[in-house]
Amino acid sequence: MGSDSSPSTYSVQMPEPRLHSGRSGRKSRNRDQSKISALGLSIFSSGETESKRLHNALERARAPDPNPAPKARSFDTVLCLDTSASMLQGGALEQMKKAAIEFVNGVEDVVNDTGVEENIGIVTFGGFSNIVQHLTNDFARVRDAIESMAIKGKSPFFEAMVVCLAAFDGRGGTVSVSGEYDVHPRIVFITDGHITECTDDPYGPDRVHDPTNTRAGFSRLMMDLSPKTNPSMPHPILFVPVGSRADRSFLESMAKLNDSHLVEADMITSLCNYFRVQETIGKVIVCLHNKDTDSSDGQIEAVVRALVPDIKSHEMREVLSTVKEELKQPSRKKSQRTNPTDFDEVHEDTEGVDRGERLPLGTRVKRGPDWKWGDQDGGGAGTVVQHEDNKHPFTWVQWDSGEWNRYPYGAEMGYHVWKTEEHPVFRRDGGELEIGMIVRKGSKWNQPDRDDYPGVVIRKSRGSKRVKVRWQSGQITACPADTVEFKEKEREKRRVSPIREEEFHSDDGQDDENKIRAWQWMDDWGDWHLYTQDQNRLLEKSFQRSKTGTCLVERSGKQFRVLFRKKVERDVSKGLERDVHRVLLPRDEYASLLLAEELMSSNH
Template identity: 25%
Template sequence: MSRSYQDEAYWQERIRSETIELRKTQHMQGSGVSIVFVLDASESMKGEGFLEMRDAFVSIIEDFYRHPEFDHNVAVIQFGRDVKYLHYFSNNYLSLKHVLDGITCEGPSTIMEGLTLSISALDDGNRLASVGPFTNRARLVFISNGNTKNVHVNQLGEEDGYLAAISRSEQAKEHISNLAKRIGNANPIFCIPVGKEPDVCLLGAIAYGSKGGKLVQHKEAKQYARYTYNMFVAGEIMGRIPPSEYTMDDIKTAVIDRRKQHDIKEKDLEDVFEILKNRHAYDMNVYSDEESMEDNEYRERDSRLPPPGTRVRRGPNWHYNDQDSNGPGTVIGHWTRDSWVYVEWDTGMKYPYEYDTENVDLGDIVITDEPRLLQRENIGVGCLVQRGPDWQWKNQDGGPGNIGTVYRVKENVVYVRWKNGNKSNYRFGYDGKFDVVVCDPFDESIETSMPCVVFSKGKKG
């Protein structure tokens, strides 16, 4: 029998030892997206549930086998009476296909323990893979009926002062949801409900509580196997459609134009649409919450570096695949790492890059004078602005006629850096007010007032 997840010392040691084992087998692993299957082998899965789980799992692995170009890296964990790895990370799909052969469904539904063990595979910092402009952390695929009726939760009795074993479904769901949320903050979770009456509410909460996760019906498991392919397609067309306000017709037209393929499946288009909608789940956001982002991502730290609002493009030392979709972007802040800046590309993807302060034309990125061109959006990062009809901030902008650059857009508020170095946020539609308006970057009078980039070479501020 497996230890309770509340035996913290045991599970910390178990995670540590399994992480060591995983690293020992790196030579047998694929180089593509890492996927951790967590499979329910508890007694509640006997019969229909297990058969549906096996069919879903095998159909995904078989599709991976048919498309070796994506080189998926797969690990498998079971939970139930035993919580253990059935297969460490590997791209040996023929071996993986048979991991459920001979498995017997028995024991309680140890969902918490199964998710806890998955941390050993998900927490490894090497589990990153690029698909076009998208950075993929290890994905978790959870296949279960979501049964919590026989989950045992230990609770400290306030009066008795000892651990009492209880079986409370609602409390179990709360524990499961909290753990899944912590995992899903960095790793997308895809849940596949199986069995006669799966707890779709719990499984949906687990999936949609994660960044980039979703609920997948077991009959659509084969479609999920195409997710990486559709992500590749999404990356190909991302620079060809508006970053917002796009439609399914826009997606279809761009895919046909790019791939010269007219027999596109509706499900594939839906996947592409969804991936683009959730694109920020796949950029290199190193901060886990909005407060940390506020404190770090948009800060201006070093006067040697291009300030927020500076327009940039990939440089001669570029080695980041298509993170930029081969287009321009805008510096939005200075990263905590010395000589690195944070860039938001015009597609909306955000990543940090090194800026060579000694050889400014030879780094990962170089400064460009390419303006931000809007499509259907009203404003965007990189746009030039000046004071608008509702301006009430005195000479914060340096005076009438001065131009600033937007380095952040948040709902109906924009953040602007002015030529004089001042930075602040302004209304752009908030309560119907417009403190600033967008400038035409091709207007000659605007060009002469554009913010110039001034560096204090060798001086760190």
Template identity: 25%
Template sequence: MEKEKINGLHWSRKIEEEAVKNRRSLNQNGRTYGTYVTTVFLLDTSASMSGQGLQQMKTAFKDIIDEFSLHPSISENVMVVTFGRDVKVIQSYSNDFRTISRCVDDIQCEGGSPLQEGIALSTSGIQAAPYACFGEFHVRTRIVIITDGRPTGFDTENDLECTFLNTLGINLAREAALDTVRQIGRWNPIFCIPVGKDPDFCFLGTMVMESKGGKLIPFKEARQFGRYALNIVLASKVLERMPIEDQFSKDLIKSEVSRTQKLQEQDLEDVCEIIGNRHAYCSSSKLLEDKEAEEEIEFLERDPNMPNVGTRVRRGPDWKWKNQDGQGAGTVVGHGTRAGWINVEWDTGLMLPYRYGCNGLFNAYDIEPCEEPRIRQNHTIAVGCLVQRGPDWKWGDQDGGDGNIGTVYRLKTPTEIYVRWPNGNKSNYRYGYKHCYDVKLCDPFDPCVKDTIRRQGEASSLKSAHISSPKVGIVLDTSGNSLHDLTSGQSSLYSCKRLSRTKKGKYYFKNSTGNSKNKTWQWRALDNSWHDFSKSDNQAIENGLAQGTVTTVLVNIRDQSYRVNLKKKIMVNTKSKSVSDIRLQDKRHDQ
């Protein structure tokens, strides 16, 4: 393939076309009745895989396919995608294992390593295939990536920008691939098999951690992976005979398995792992519930030193994100789960986190408040629009009283919106749902609307000053001189935070005096009791959260290594793959 300009429309069409082809091929050459699974293999054919990488990739792939052929009780439907100089499907869905095994015989390694585009094309296999159910296990299409874990664009040989960023430790291709994995991995497990002379285990490990049920497969254990579906079926049968509990010990699982049949040690380990990680095989409705719950977290207000949800913003003095903002304004939609980060949805529709404040590792302000109203174009309503009570309002004084104006900060559907009111209340409302309108739009240029917004802003500022005193520091003019001391000479006791420019050119400081000494991170044991992490592990977790870019931390408990996932609030045993919950506990509540 010649170097092309990658765009969303091109890949959307390509994915749709391949999904149609693979749906047809699955019906003709595969089987989706009885006991079956679907697997998409994504093979790295970039220049970096030449030699040892290519040989190991072929060996691992053929070993798995050969193992599939040994248990005909399960129909293993296989699709194969390659990514290198070209990204293409080289084998549509089939369970003809001889043909599948031969499809890699003549491949050659050349070009870049466009992993993100390869993962995207793999979704055509997900769209084409229904998922299977084994007891309470809902088994969706698996993506198995065999690579050295060194993604690039299609051709980065002459890409000076990528070369420069790489010298700074910034790999845009990796970030793009991880973003795609996060979207897919919520629903479909992603497995990685590292191959080559020096595969990037850290990056590939991060990828599988971002997916439910994913796993890093050592090259030498590839054949064992060919038995994974067989062991899922066995795990489902074992689970039916076990008591209903949240967690099972490995000894209990092994004891239950031994009652019916004798397994090889590795099969037994797989069964224990699958049962321990069964939450990854839950129903689509449960996954959707979890997704909605996680999304709600992104829209919370956590930090009083940050602009409220609904605040209009523009790029600030420390902006470094090129044209992510479309060179326009946006709306604060939530305070990030990572300290010092704030979530903004730009008027273009793109929502991303940005730095706002100091978290111990940086002191930066990518955005700053502005008074630029949201201008609707082809939308009936949009994030950032101003609203007030409509003709079908039935929610009492949630808005703080008739006449108050709120800001739309989220559109769940085109007819269900979320609004933040000046009193701090937030909730969802109908805007056209079944022809009902709880709220109506306000014209941001209407003098009456402007006057209401001004009065609401003044009332909010006075209330904040009253509630947070004496933690509120001082008001300064643009030269930094004190205009009014709100704390009777005690403002020097509090460190100044972000300066928020007011309409009159003044700056307003807020201060935080949170105490973390009474809080500690804990992990949950099999008997559901909670135990404190050691001081060193606690510090490692806190440092990871403070850094913002760190998503996992390694800890050691009772001579066992665990990888703590800071986003999912779980820890995974690096050897047994058993999963435990973690939490941040306020010790004062235990006293």
């Protein structure tokens, strides 16, 4: 038997809700009210002024980002920060900034430790409501946005919440973990709780003129955004009161109306692990959804601890409760497992291969860094022969020992097998073609396709008279065994780059006109490469800010997060990690190496 676990895959989609929110429940359809339609929802506003305000706020939110930020294909949080004039009282501003920065730092720590990426956006409301930082996993940008906030004006809660919803439009949405469990984006609303209406005097005194209707309108909005009313909307919406004058009672009521809760500012870091817990729930469901009998608490807990050994007790309780409830849903049908030895039944997830999330059929593999399956591999290598299906991406391997099993392969569940170039399958004198052999079309090839692509044998018929070959072009062909012939694979030549063995955290001596702190990354061959000059400056700036933090860089259209504490860079999409160096180089040597890198890149 193979592994019963599966790597998680993410798909992100925007909800298409139909929301009708007015200033109060009974008057939301009066003729003097205007309807704003956006984001798949309809919002009824009281009067021309509020309607115009909401319309303009949505237009600003929809405007292209003049300085686009990188974004991971992962979970999303919008921090909604109150920057109204009332925040200057009771220490509210200082407490809000401290809480927001602690939240961002805590999320960055989770990303650093677990690889579970999260995007954070910033919406502020003080006079007007604006997106000051679109969703991004570049946490340095998020911190800069928090530090540069300006305080003034009134507190338009209703407008601010609508702008938060707009922040997800086209930029974020619900994440599906392996197609089994949907995780919604969330909003963290940090404020002193003193709400005001939307007026044509946004920078007037920060006090409410019509408290009953203003509170009623926002209350109705929170009920309409609850998961019971609109299950596709962002959830949870968490309220964080700040300052000694905070209207805690009002904020607690809003949280209850939204089926959410209040979070104290000094406990905001308790929210940082939220998406890791949600992802764990999805992984456990994937592991257990095929069981023929109900899973006990002990079985669920065993799977959870195998996946997340350091999970906390309150998180375990949440996982157990949610998983048990989800597994009871009648919509969770058991999937039919594929047969990786059937000659006619071959499945390759070509889209997953193209995205780099799957190993192509025919790939030679060995034990990966997350291997935990004893001697199932017989101590040798094997060949990828099947992908279970597109929804549950197990990788099936036939080992050279003759055994076959299925294993997780991916950033979320770990790399239990690993591609290898060091273990080719050779043909013995007079021997038959074997699974994993590299072949080419022979002189007896009689099919229309005459392209000279090499291929790999992935199936043999009984009696070995026919084989199936996965060609380098991606095509899979069944053919007589005597129409293809064994091809010995040529090894590529390695290029060796300079390597410097200096202390990573060494800061003895300041950079001067003769020396520079240079950052390097290691490729798959063990060769070292310099980051670009712009990346080098960004890395050094981020490193000096926090020597245990992270920095996001882009290369060849991909995102890489450099983890200073671990001295590695992590491929954000795949989770693969490579070593990094921080070295002190003479400037003339740095310039020469940088030029050599640029010339080599231009020749590829």
